[in-house]
Amino acid sequence: MVDATRSSLRKQSRLPLSLKVKYTLRARLERGEWPVGTRIPTLEQLMQAYGVSRATMRAALDELEREGLIERTRGKGTFVIGDVAQEHWLALPTCWDELLAYLGRLNTVTVELGSGKGRVPADIAGAAVPDTYWWTMRVNHADGLAYSMSTVYVLDAVAWRLQPDLCQGPVLLALDRLARDQIHAASQTLTVRVADADLARHLNMDIGMPVVRLLRTVRNQQGQIVYAAQVYYPAQYLSITTELSPSSTV
Structure with a gap:
């Protein structure tokens, strides 16, 4: 060895x-x-x-x-x-209700890096999307620790219904509470990457260290994206547990 x-x-x-x-x-x-x-x-x-x-x-x-x-x-x-x-304290749920409950327990403090209106980049939405979105870029803290950096997009026609809540906490909680009729389907994809200079600076980590990139989208009944997010987590903090249900055998 x-x-x-x-x-x-x-x-x-x-x-x-x-x-x-x-x-x-x-x-x-x-x-x-x-x-x-x-x-x-x-x-x-x-x-x-x-x-x-x-x-x-x-x-x-x-x-x-x-x-x-x-x-x-x-x-x-x-x-x-x-x-x-004990570093892997950020348990990312894989179920919608559990995710909302977890976000509500985190007591997140956010530092906004910028906001505005524009389009969702194709690499986040998975394809070109013509609609206009309100967006915000944030560094999210819990217990004084920067645990994620996120860029979140909300369909502009929906975003006005969520103000000022959009600027006062997790965007997904505001969407679920104030525009539940717009939530029909949701999905998320995680990939492992490495931190560039910006991520390293904002998340207090070394350049080249592993990060988990999460892409999450929420669609309405018409299939239109009403919410899209790109979130980066330092890999050392994150844990993911998925329940497996083996089929019974005779």
């Missing part, structure tokens, strides 16, 4: 070796190999285990300490102080 890990670390990659070591150590924290309160191996032991230099290992540990996961004390060692397993 150690030799295989060393080989993987040495594979040609654009990622600096210190970051590869950091993610390798972080994975051990995520698996619970080093619970909170544990003293992890010494610098020399880790250097020997992974076959890297002192400078590389120190840089990796610096990153983990900066994230609040470990604490180094001279003469005592390095201890785990952050529970990585």
Whole structure:
């Protein structure tokens, strides 16, 4: 196992070796190999285990300490102080009613980055849409943590019915409460991407770190899009649980 890990670390990659070591150590924290309160191996032991230099290992540990996961004390060692397993606190529901209930419990505080009127981009709607939409771009916070960055579109003919609620909380809650007659079908798609400079800045994360991109649309009975959203979540916060119903066998 150690030799295989060393080989993987040495594979040609654009990622600096210190970051590869950091993610390798972080994975051990995520698996619970080093619970909170544990003293992890010494610098020399880790250097020997992974076959890297002192400078590389120190840089990796610096990153983990900066994230609040470990604490180094001279003469005592390095201890785990952050529970990585608790980071996946954002449980994204896959059912409409559960989604609304969850949004209502989040106590979201939003910072608006811009708003206006225009068209939904084809890469969000899935095709060109000629209608005019009210839109808003926001960074969403819970308990002081920036957990998502969203751009939301509401059909302009519907948006006027939702003001001022559109600007005072989650748009989907306002749509469900004040324009329920416009909700006939809804769908969402999730893909994993990496953070660019804008996402990294607004979500307090490193460029290139994984993010989950969610595209959600709501249509009326005529098949017209009344709501569309593009939401980015840091992958480290998000968990998704789907109930599976196996068919019974005789």
